[in-house]
Amino acid sequence: MAIVIDGFVYASWIFVVALGLTLIFGVMKILNVAHGAFYSFGAYGAASLIGLYSQTGLPVAGEFVIILLSSAVIGLVLGYALERVLLRPMYGHDEVVLVLVSYAAFLMMEDVLRLIWGSDAYFAYQPFVAVGFVEIGELIVSNYDLMLVGFAITLGGAGWWLLNHSRFGHILTAVIHDREMATSFGVNVVKVFLITFILGAILGALGGAVTAPKVSVTPGMGVEVIVLAFAVVAIGGMGSITGAMIGALMVGLARAAAVHLLPEVELFAIYVVMAGVLVLRPEGLFTRVQARKI
Amino acid sequence: MWKLNSVMKTGSLAALVSLAFASAPMAQETMKVGVVGFLTGGASGPFGIPAQNAAELIIDAINNGDLPGAYATPGIGGLQVEPIYVDEAGGSTTQVTELRRLVQQQQVDAVVGYISSGSCLAVAPVAEELEVLTVLFDCGTPRIFEEASYRYVFRTAPHATMDNVGAALYAAGAMDGVNNYAGLNQNYAWGQDSWRDFSLVMQHLNPNANITKELFPKIFAGEYGAEISALLISRSDVLHSSFWGGDLESFIFQATARGLPLRLPMILTTGETVTFRLADKLPDGTIVGARGPHGVLANESELNTWFRAAYQERFGEAPTYPSYHMAQGFLGLKSAADAAAADVGGTPNTEEIIAAFEGLEFEAVGSTVKMALAGGHQAISETAYGTFRYNTDTGMPEIVDVVRYSAECVNPPEGQTSVEWLEAGMPGAICN
Numbered sequence: 081m082a083i084v085i086d087g088f089v090y091a092s093w094i095f096v097v098a099l100g101l102t103l104i105f106g107v108m109k110i111l112n113v114a115h116g117a118f119y120s121f122g123a124y125g126a127a128s129l130i131g132l133y134s135q136t137g138l139p140v141a142g143e144f145v146i147i148l149l150s151s152a153v154i155g156l157v158l159g160y161a162l163e164r165v166l167l168r169p170m171y172g173h174d175e176v177v178l179v180l181v182s183y184a185a186f187l188m189m190e191d192v193l194r195l196i197w198g199s200d201a202y203f204a205y206q207p208f209v210a211v212g213f214v215e216i217g218e219l220i221v222s223n224y225d226l227m228l229v230g231f232a233i234t235l236g237g238a239g240w241w242l243l244n245h246s247r248f249g250h251i252l253t254a255v256i257h258d259r260e261m262a263t264s265f266g267v268n269v270v271k272v273f274l275i276t277f278i279l280g281a282i283l284g285a286l287g288g289a290v291t292a293p294k295v296s297v298t299p300g301m302g303v304e305v306i307v308l309a310f311a312v313v314a315i316g317g318m319g320s321i322t323g324a325m326i327g328a329l330m331v332g333l334a335r336a337a338a339v340h341l342l343p344e345v346e347l348f349a350i351y352v353v354m355a356g357v358l359v360l361r362p363e364g365l366f367t368r369v370q371a372r373k374i
Numbered sequence: 375m376w377k378l379n380s381v382m383k384t385g386s387l388a389a390l391v392s393l394a395f396a397s398a399p400m401a402q403e404t405m406k407v408g409v410v411g412f413l414t415g416g417a418s419g420p421f422g423i424p425a426q427n428a429a430e431l432i433i434d435a436i437n438n439g440d441l442p443g444a445y446a447t448p449g450i451g452g453l454q455v456e457p458i459y460v461d462e463a464g465g466s467t468t469q470v471t472e473l474r475r476l477v478q479q480q481q482v483d484a485v486v487g488y489i490s491s492g493s494c495l496a497v498a499p500v501a502e503e504l505e506v507l508t509v510l511f512d513c514g515t516p517r518i519f520e521e522a523s524y525r526y527v528f529r530t531a532p533h534a535t536m537d538n539v540g541a542a543l544y545a546a547g548a549m550d551g552v553n554n555y556a557g558l559n560q561n562y563a564w565g566q567d568s569w570r571d572f573s574l575v576m577q578h579l580n581p582n583a584n585i586t587k588e589l590f591p592k593i594f595a596g597e598y599g600a601e602i603s604a605l606l607i608s609r610s611d612v613l614h615s616s617f618w619g620g621d622l623e624s625f626i627f628q629a630t631a632r633g634l635p636l637r638l639p640m641i642l643t644t645g646e647t648v649t650f651r652l653a654d655k656l657p658d659g660t661i662v663g664a665r666g667p668h669g670v671l672a673n674e675s676e677l678n679t680w681f682r683a684a685y686q687e688r689f690g691e692a693p694t695y696p697s698y699h700m701a702q703g704f705l706g707l708k709s710a711a712d713a714a715a716a717d718v719g720g721t722p723n724t725e726e727i728i729a730a731f732e733g734l735e736f737e738a739v740g741s742t743v744k745m746a747l748a749g750g751h752q753a754i755s756e757t758a759y760g761t762f763r764y765n766t767d768t769g770m771p772e773i774v775d776v777v778r779y780s781a782e783c784v785n786p787p788e789g790q791t792s793v794e795w796l797e798a799g800m801p802g803a804i805c806n
Contacts, residue, residue, distance in 0.1 A: 083600075085603070086599050086600035086603050199414050199423060200418070201419040203623070203652075205655065208627065208628075208631050219607060220606055220637075339600035346590070347561055
């Protein structure tokens, strides 16, 4: 029971972060290292605003609104700026160049983050503590974590609906499968790229914002999470939302099982799963060769 | 005319050369010191910044002769200190590169630094190779001098064995019957060594006690949900953790939100660093250490009174143990250099400072420090533990039920490694 609950909580957290990463890769073929910076900015933005809001004495529900709104604004601003200024001039270059550009962006954004917020930690524990916990057998589970599981499922469902049942989703699918053909049918691919990148940035910031109440928000926190997110995306298949969900679940359950049953191997349990999947399916679980999808 | 010009030029050149030589002693009136600590990353807030603040404070006081008592003479060995601050973030390889840069490009005379045990293990042999006097001020792994010996490297803070012996003695004394205990420590030298030492002492104190859970999450993991679940159902009496920095703060938030401290009290060997930062978010009843008698656990003295007041006035907050450790590093260096200067009757060189440093006993801010281990290169001191509680009347954190342990009680004797000493049941330990 504990392994399942812990696995789902961990999977939900990492799925929220990995979703934006796989979306951007699926549509734009960019392995966006700057996603870690979106995560950090989201965490800092939410932590700062929650800290200010909590001093007003207003209801805790407002802090959840802050988490959503702050990540939307941060993702919008950063995603728009990064796509227009750094990435757009690089379209058409090799994918490796785009990775390097996004890595450079990540380093610059980490420094900007320090300029804005400094080196000290920020705390935003209020919503995490306020919702309390529930006892399940011997286990005590945070309601915030359970809400996170629900939120991740909702987010995954929304992503699936957006792709399969909305006009924008159909356009995205067309761009994913054949960019040139979509262009010839009148799809404004540049605009689709911009919207996709902003969506991905918002999801990255959202990952940081939902994490902020649980942790000490410090510079460099994006570095740790981006490695995990890459592992999840690699397991599931680059660019696949379903893959990200399954990958996150595999990683979450593997880690939880290791902690409970064999703590000595916790550190590399995640990467054993990744290595195993990649040995059997080098392109990841949910990626068809020569047929990209998200 | 040509000859006259030539003579004038030669004369000017000679004058310049003599001026240059004349200015050489001027250059030696400062001692360049590399000061290394985390200025960015998760460890900067609770560790690196308080340490850097203390460095700034103590260096200014040393240069101006503002320190009280025996430290009132300006400078270190008569030389004004010129600090060069370096960020410890980036890992061991980066620190080795940075140390080489400090010595070969910046030409520092000494280095005072390093919070992470990983950094210390990496830089110690390089400092030896570069023949630069290096004072490790904070890192805790006993391995530094137990697996190698160094001439140019000193550590003015006691190592982690002291922290964990003190933690085990306090747990045994403060709690009725610790029969089951668990550990949560980071998966690298510091965490592994801390848990090893703690569990060895616990076995010595109560051979029937059981280890219920040994968890070693990755450093800077941030998310400890599964670990907390495992601890919740482990039926332990107490939890030992040497977590520090952002990891410690994140763990406390997550553990408190899930009621972990209600089931098993926590012993945090570096807990003092978060008492003021977290205040009422740190659960009452948490046993905290300060890696020596530092912060609110410091012994009263003129030096401590000055340090706390000056730090509070300059930085608007109370100093925590990383601040004390940094001050301790500089006071050790100053004591050695001043003693060497008195011996040689002038500015001492590195070899002379080393000779004075080995086996030195000096007054630090929180207690007396003896360079008693590793041929006089490793410090020991007394330590203290207490129980945290938040005083709702004053709105301030407090540490109560403080117990002090002598240096000879919690540190291994010279010539024995920590493991040898602990496995043998701490022979020769002189405890109150």
